[in-house]
Amino acid sequence: MTMIALFLFADLAAGDVYHEIFEHANAAYAAGNFQAAANGYEQLAASGVVLPEVFFNLANAYYRQGRIGLAILNYERALRLAPGFDSARDNLDKALRETAHNLGRPLPPAWEQSLFFWHDALSYTETRTAAIAFWLLFWGLLALRQWRPLPYVRGAAMAAGLLTLAFTGSAWIKAHPHPLAVVVSDKAAVRHGKSDQESVRFELFEGDRVLIDRREDGWARVEKAGGERGWVRDSDVALVGPPYEFQTTRYDIKPNMEQVP
Numbered sequence: 001m002t003m004i005a006l007f008l009f010a011d012l013a014a015g016d017v018y019h020e021i022f023e024h025a026n027a028a029y030a031a032g033n034f035q036a037a038a039n040g041y042e043q044l045a046a047s048g049v050v051l052p053e054v055f056f057n058l059a060n061a062y063y064r065q066g067r068i069g070l071a072i073l074n075y076e077r078a079l080r081l082a083p084g085f086d087s088a089r090d091n092l093d094k095a096l097r098e099t100a101h102n103l104g105r106p107l108p109p110a111w112e113q114s115l116f117f118w119h120d121a122l123s124y125t126e127t128r129t130a131a132i133a134f135w136l137l138f139w140g141l142l143a144l145r146q147w148r149p150l151p152y153v154r155g156a157a158m159a160a161g162l163l164t165l166a167f168t169g170s171a172w173i174k175a176h177p178h179p180l181a182v183v184v185s186d187k188a189a190v191r192h193g194k195s196d197q198e199s200v201r202f203e204l205f206e207g208d209r210v211l212i213d214r215r216e217d218g219w220a221r222v223e224k225a226g227g228e229r230g231w232v233r234d235s236d237v238a239l240v241g242p243p244y245e246f247q248t249t250r251y252d253i254k255p256n257m258e259q260v261p
Helices: 002-030 034-046 052-064 068-081 086-096 110-115 124-147 153-175
Strands: 180-183 187-191 200-205 209-216 219-223 229-233 237-239
Touching (some): 052 086, 068 237
């Protein structure tokens, strides 16, 4: 009992600390101190408080500083956790319009687009819950068929089985997302190889979204919408995650639901 009480107390104390950091960050944002606000939200996320509201507020704080790449990065994180987060989607669209050429997000493979075109608006938690529910329904219908073989039960069981497979596949894809990244430097030269002496294939600009398939020796191989590939300095891009990469370790829950202009 003593150990349980200690763990409960530790959890409650940690919750109080996180709430205090969150409120301080919100107060800094309200006062126009956007860097201090960003530091607070980054601290929360780096401590494991991975919530769409935290990433949304962090994105707003970076947007207010004119750091469009970091704003887009964190709006994407909020939407990955909560695809139905309309305020994050609206703000993301506004931020993208301020990039150099509003490059589209790289698309998943064609087979994934064909089979799972329906799941973009669902979160991982929702698809996993649906998969479990249809799996239980499938076995319940099989048990019912053994007890009382009604004519419609077999068809219903088959439908439940197919839906189980569909939502399980969706949950797996969402648990293993494509390695989307965002350019966080003003400009990134994409080269043929991992060297500054290699010729430039094309350029990316702050806020552009790319896929990363390899990271080696301080370089990342990226692919932009349309399929063009090349190597950029690892420091020029940041993964949407998970895992998450954070921009600061300087540390001086309710989101600030501001719509950016």
